[in-house]
Amino acid sequence: MQYNSIDEANRAVIDRITGSAPFLVDVVPAKSKIKELNEGKVLLHAGPPIKWDDMTGPMQGSCIGASLYEGWAANEEEAEKMLAGGEVKFIPCHHVNAVGPMGGITSANMPVFVVENRSTGNEAYCIMNEGIGKVLRFGAYSDEVINRLKWMQDVLAPTIAKALKLTDDGLNLNVMIAKAITMGDEFHQRNIAASLIFLKEISPYIVQVDMDEKERHEVIKFLADTDQFFLNIMMATGKAVLDGARQIEEGTVVTAMCRNGKDFGIRISGMGDEWFTAPVNTPQGLFFTGYSQDDANSDIGDSAITETFGVGGFAMIAAPGVTRFVGAGGFSDALSTSNEMTEICIDQNSNFTIPTWDFQGTCLGIDARKVVETGIEPVINTGIAHKKAGLGQVGAGTVRAPKECFEKALEAYAKKLGLI
Amino acid sequence: MIHTIIKKNSYQDSINLMLLTNEVSAIEGINKVQVMMATPANKDIFKGAGLYTDELETAESNDMAIVVDTDSEEKVQEVVDKTEQYLKDQSISGGDQAFETVRTWDKAIKTLPNANMAMISVPGQYAAEEGHAALDRGLHVFMFSDNVPMEAEAELKQKAHEKGLLVMGPDCGTGILDGIPMAFANVVKKGRIGIVGASGTGIQEVSSIIDRLGEGVSHAIGTGGRDLKDPIGAITMMDGIKALENHTQTDVIAIISKPPAKEVRDKVVDLLHSVSKPVVAIFLGEKPEQHEGNVYQAYTLAETAQIAVDLVRSNDIKEDYNAGDYDVEGVTLKEGQNAVKGLFSGGTLASETAVLLSDALGLGTSITNEDGYVFKKDGHEVVDLGDDKYTQGKPHPMIDPETRAKFIEQSAQDEKTAVILLDFVLGYGSHDDMASALLPSIEKAFAHAKSEGRELYIVASVCGTTSDPQDYQGHINRLRDAGIIVKDNNNEAVRTALSIVGLHVDDIKKAHVDVPATQNDLSVSDQVQAFVNERPSIINVGLKSFTNALTDNNAQVVQFDWRPVAGGNEKMRKILSLLK
Structure with missing residues (x-):
């Protein structure tokens, strides 16, 4: 090891996080950035690697939707047959510099945000947020869903791409995040402030884009209506920052947390690309009328990259407004949640100070050792999918990362260092 | 039928669960119930209680186990409900706290950067490790935890000494630092008498009497019961003495200990003769014959307090503080009814009783603890109910009346019993109202003796002050109203009990002799100097209830909700x- 101690290595990793410079620079078809998507029928998915047979309902539903969207199948039956028949290759988003919400299903022609981390020179990608209700990421694949995806591909994405080109050098995401956290966002369950800031930043350029006025109105209306629009930008940001940090291949800092509906997977800085997995938990929370805990799908999605970055559930105190929505008991619960998470983190990130937390910075650098030592499992704010494909989101709540992942990671790292 | 309920990953501290066990035991229709963390040691206790099950076998250290023996199935749910309610109420009552709660040392230090002491009350097997963690962070250690191996204690204390820090304990039940009561301690006025003591209730008795005599205590530094044993060599006692020597607000030093190893005693006494301040020392079980130079020697705890008070007031020191009139009028006992039963919650109070009883019987003053009895001869018995023998899986008798209540009723049934001697120890940590808790058994005892045509005498003392959270005078009144003879302190209570059975102690009149002062190095580290001169700022590692005394007295405290590292997973x- 090139560092004198694990603490020193970890410090180097988290210094990369605080020193990061993520910018939103473009929106492009996924295949233009991810070459694997050009090699036959390929779908990206959330979480660590998984086979079709092991996918839960929402992820399978998303696969069907993506197959219809890409024109690989004419209908649901055909798509299902093709998918079950092994004609489609599955790759985790994380393996190709990407992250995906819920099912995380990303196909060649879906537009993705491009976030560039200028401090480390790497990029990360994430599909765009489709809004709420019947959406692909929750496994819905009706015509309404597919049509919206087409509109995003044909109208929304090119508009934002053109608008971004008009900016000097993209949008400085650290600045937007720092502003939004003082406005009550925690960037997983609540992104309304950041989404408005995005709209504020981008609309002067959108009005300059040469385009159909009706479509311009549609774009502005969609951005204004989509409270969680920024979530996917945040996810790509988290990925870009943490991928930059994990270029340092030592230490016990958690560099990714993600779920595929079956397994929860984590990476730590000292173990590079290796996944350490354990069966996922099922989120607990509040449900939309007519649904209950029994309908909840097990934990799914790459969005836990926000918690890995130090926001989401870790920054619950920044967003007291959603603590009730995610099932917690109020402000004091939000406070104790964030306080608890500081126990498993190495430091706090003064780039993002939280007014409701006496201007303490967001949590910085989950140390797998602290998770194992204390038994405090990272808390994740999350949407809850219906376990049947196509029914979409049924609630929101919180879930914990299983500590077995962290135990396995530490054991492997101790072996790698020749300590056991 | 035995039922097992395992609550995974639900850590609670043992005192809480013992109190909870008592509460659910009261449910009608339950034969037996035990709620404990499923640690290997506790599994043995379940075995011992005949409550071992297959489900328990598979439970882990971080799991809470409820094992219920009941004939009716529906009672099991009642136990579970009551358990959950109990734990929930506890979290509600903890809702508005004057301190922050943390789970790691890093966070504790970050929360209270000026902390100078850790108060450690984790299970014994983990205590040394946490002690080292505290010392490594430059903190003095107050270790309430017991069952720490002697070698571990020696290692901790040597390390502390080298770092210029103090380790009070292990098994340090009490202390007073700058007026702040620690663990089991009385609320004693601040004053000019400093105490270093190797015993819990010894310090409580002496400091309470000092308070009641109108003086006060600067610091009472506990050392743990084994500090004066050979392998430790009185490291904490000697550093404590030097600390008080260097503390300008301390004018008189009181030393309390059981008889130490000869070489250790010589070393300590030699140091005391270097000290510039007057010293009063009691080595309980030694019957001193003279006062030597600046070191005054006491035979009883009360005498220790009285000499300290006279020293601080610059009064002449009397030759004997113990003589007095301890007669009880109109004693009627039956033929052969001549036994004294001492049933004590305080270990040192039990020892003092045994010493006086042994002395009065002409058996010398040296006593030994055998099988939980501090003294047992000719029907006389002195029991330390706080001994490990009686506290396996049960709360200490200063918290829980149950064991002592049984002993009181049993003693009354023994027709040889003439006197039952009791102690009531007030202060932080102790039961809210032990007098009322024991009165039903006391009344039963009186009634039983009466029904068999005997007179039974119960003599008690209350160790406490008028500032204690409990009602000191109310305690005395309730006991007196019940027909109990209440004396001011344990020494007087014992002598009163002895006189009832026609025994008495011959006291020695102690002359003062001059001895040359010795020349030991009395300097202390900067940290110890700061420790005695500044208000303690404390990381409380373990029992949350200890924070009450600290916050009531405006000490800065952060609560470290300790759990076993990695949930007790050894690998x-x-x-x-x-991976450190």
Whole structure:
């Protein structure tokens, strides 16, 4: 090891996080950035690697939707047959510099945000947020869903791409995040402030884009209506920052947390690309009328990259407004949640100070050792999918990362260092 | 039928669960119930209670186990409900706290950067490790935890000494630092008498009497019961003495200990003769014959307090503080009814009783603890109910009346019993109202003796002050109203009990002799100097209830909700230690 101690290595990793410079620079078809998507029928998915047979309902539903969207199948039956028949290759988003919400299903022609981390020179990608209700990421694949995806591909994405080109050098995401956290966002369950800031930043350029006025109105209306629009930008940001940090291949800092509906997977800085997995938990929370805990799908999605970055559930105190929505008991619960998470983190990130937390910075650098030592499992704010494909989101709540992942990671790292 | 309920990953501290066990035991229709963390040691206790099950076998250290023996199935749910309610109420009552709660040392230090002491009350097997963690962070240690191996204690204390820090304990039940009561301690006025003591209730008795005599205590530094044993060599006692010597607000030093190893005693006494301040020392079980130079020697705890008070007031020191009139009028006992039963919650009070009883019987003053009895001869018995023998899986008798209540009723049934001697120890940590808790048994005892045509005498003393959270005078009144003879302190209570059975102690009149002062190095580290001169700022590692005394007295405190590292998973514990 090139560092004198694990603490020193970890410090180097988290210094990369605080020193990061993520910018939103473009929106492009996924295949233009991810070459694997050009090699036959390929779908990206959330979480660590998984086979079709092991996918839960929402992820399978998303696969069907993506197959219809890409024109690989004419209908649901055909798509299902093709998918079950092994004609489609599955790759985790994380393996190709990407992250995906819920099912995380990303196909060649879906537009993705491009976030560039200028401090480390790497990029990360994430599909765009489709809004709420019947959406692909929750496994819905009706015509309404597919049509919206087409509109995003044909109208929304090119508009934002053109608008971004008009900016000097993209949008400085650290600045937007720092502003939004003082406005009550925690960037997983609540992104309304950041989404408005995005709209504020981008609309002067959108009005300059040469385009159909009706479509311009549609774009502005969609951005204004989509409270969680920024979530996917945040996810790509988290990925870009943490991928930059994990270029340092030592230490016990958690560099990714993600779920595929079956397994929860984590990476730590000292173990590079290796996944350490354990069966996922099922989120607990509040449900939309007519649904209950029994309908909840097990934990799914790459969005836990926000918690890995130090926001989401870790920054619950920044967003007291959603603590009730995610099932917690109020402000004091939000406070104790964030306080608890500081126990498993190495430091706090003064780039993002939280007014409701006496201007303490967001949590910085989950140390797998602290998770194992204390038994405090990272808390994740999350949407809850219906376990049947196509029914979409049924609630929101919180879930914990299983500590077995962290135990396995530490054991492997101790072996790698020749300590056991 | 035995039912087992395992609550995974639900850590609670043992005192809480013992109190909870008592509460659910009261449910009608339950034969037996035990709620404990499923640690290997506790599993043995379940075995011992005949409550071992297959489900328990598979439970882990971080799991809470409820084992219920009941004939009716529906009672099991009642136990579970009551358990949950109890734990929930506790979290509600903890809702508005004057301190922050943390789970790691890093966070504790970050929360209270000026902390200078850790108060450690984790299970004994983990205590040394946490002690080292505290010392490594430059903190003095107050270790309430017991069952720490002697070698571990020696290692901790040597390390502390080298770092210029103090380790009070292990098994340090009490202390007073700058007027702030620690663990089991009375609320004693601040004053000019400093105490260093190797015993819990010894310090409580002496400091309470000092308060009641109108003086006060600067610091009472506990050392743990084994500090004066050979392998430790009185490291804490000697550093404590030097600390008080260097503390300008301390004018008189009181030393309390059981008889130490000869070489250790000589070393300590030699140091005391270097001290510039007057000293009063009691080595309980030694019957001193003279006062030597600046070192005044006491035979009883009360005498220790009285000499300290006279020293601080610059009064002449009397030759004997113990003589007095302890007669009880109109005693009627039956033929052969001549036994004294001392049933004590305080270990040192039990020892003092045994010493006086042994002395009065002409058996010398040296006593030994055998099988939970501090003294047992000719029907006389002195029991330390706080001994490990009686506290396995049960709360200490200063918290829980149950064991002592049984002993009181049993003693009354023995027709040889003439006198039952009791102690009531007030202060933080102790039961809210032990007098009322024991009165039903006391009344039963009186009634039983009466029904058999005997007179039974119960003599008690209350160790406490008028500032204690409990009602000191009310305690005395309730006991007197019940027909109990209440004396001011344990020494007087014992002598009163002896006189009832026609025994008495011959006291020695102690002359003062001059001895040359010695020349030991009395300097202390900067940290110890700061420790006695500044208000303690404390990380409380373990029992949350200890924070009450601290916050009531405006001490800065952060609560460290301690749990076993990696949930007690040995493999992960080892890996973590390798990945430091």
